[in-house]
Amino acid sequence: MGEKIKLGISACLMGEQVRWNGGHARDRYLTDVLGQYVEYVPVCPEVECGMGVPRETLRLVGDPDNPNLVTSKTNIDHTQTMNEWARKRVEELEKENLCGFVFKKNSPSSGLFRVPVKNFKGMPQKTGQGIFARVFTEHFPLVPVEEEGRLNDSKLRETFIEQIFTLMRWREMVSGKKSMGRLVDFHSRHKLLVMSHSPNHSEMMGKLVAQGKSLPLEDLYSQYETLLMAALGLKTTLKKNINVIQHIMGYFKKQLSPDEKQELLEIIEQYRQEHVPLIVPVTLLNHYVRKYKQPYLAQQVYLNPHPIALKLRNHA
Numbered sequence: 001m002g003e004k005i006k007l008g009i010s011a012c013l014m015g016e017q018v019r020w021n022g023g024h025a026r027d028r029y030l031t032d033v034l035g036q037y038v039e040y041v042p043v044c045p046e047v048e049c050g051m052g053v054p055r056e057t058l059r060l061v062g063d064p065d066n067p068n069l070v071t072s073k074t075n076i077d078h079t080q081t082m083n084e085w086a087r088k089r090v091e092e093l094e095k096e097n098l099c100g101f102v103f104k105k106n107s108p109s110s111g112l113f114r115v116p117v118k119n120f121k122g123m124p125q126k127t128g129q130g131i132f133a134r135v136f137t138e139h140f141p142l143v144p145v146e147e148e149g150r151l152n153d154s155k156l157r158e159t160f161i162e163q164i165f166t167l168m169r170w171r172e173m174v175s176g177k178k179s180m181g182r183l184v185d186f187h188s189r190h191k192l193l194v195m196s197h198s199p200n201h202s203e204m205m206g207k208l209v210a211q212g213k214s215l216p217l218e219d220l221y222s223q224y225e226t227l228l229m230a231a232l233g234l235k236t237t238l239k240k241n242i243n244v245i246q247h248i249m250g251y252f253k254k255q256l257s258p259d260e261k262q263e264l265l266e267i268i269e270q271y272r273q274e275h276v277p278l279i280v281p282v283t284l285l286n287h288y289v290r291k292y293k294q295p296y297l298a299q300q301v302y303l304n305p306h307p308i309a310l311k312l313r314n315h316a
Helices: 028-036 079-096 131-139 154-174 180-197 199-210 217-232 238-252 258-272 279-292
Strands: 005-010 038-043 058-061 068-071 101-103 115-118 124-128 145-147
Touching (some): 028 038, 131 145, 180 217, 199 217, 238 258
Parallel strands (some): 005 038
């Protein structure tokens, strides 16, 4: 890896004492594990828009699609202040070139999903989204976002991290001179990774690249990025991974010895039955790529999509 990936993050998850009660919500996976590979840009909407620490708690009330942000006891309405600050803050964040954002769950300013909203009858509904989170996702529709609580789910964690690493590689490619050749090379290297998330998107992206010369380059790149991030937002599955593994295996048909082929088939079956994690067949495939010098497979991001120390493929 070259430069670290830049990620936005709710400041309390970094251990900053900015919560309503003067505490924090440090997440050690984010700070100590993922933090080795990313550079965080902390954001605390409440503090940055002028609220103190400690402070009265906030809640969302009214229409879940357009709620108001008010203090829990005194009912002071901070909606306009938060919206105005959020719109300015996302414009500032454009300069950071963020490849993702990790938000604080249940926060009335930063929660992404199922944030409680009190309806007009006073009943809470878990259907809302924090005001800053909403402004951010509308302003950066292609930037991967997640909540720290959901990252405890191994599949969601793998999906999010594959998104941010791929977006970093995309941004690095786009930062150079745009050309049809550079796009074809990027697509070729990421083809199997995309296929593991969505065979349908992989097919659409292949057709887009094949017809690329009929489109203005800016439109081609824009359409490709949209499809790329949509594909990687879908979770991989056992079935989709086996499809990719068998696709890779086809490149060795004339090279594997009978014993090697049998070993690989047995490991694929063990993976199918969930007796071993994905890292087991992938490690064996990487061995065969080196042994038999397969140039196309050697460049496939699917076989090494992120640092192995993150252990994202170690769960059965």
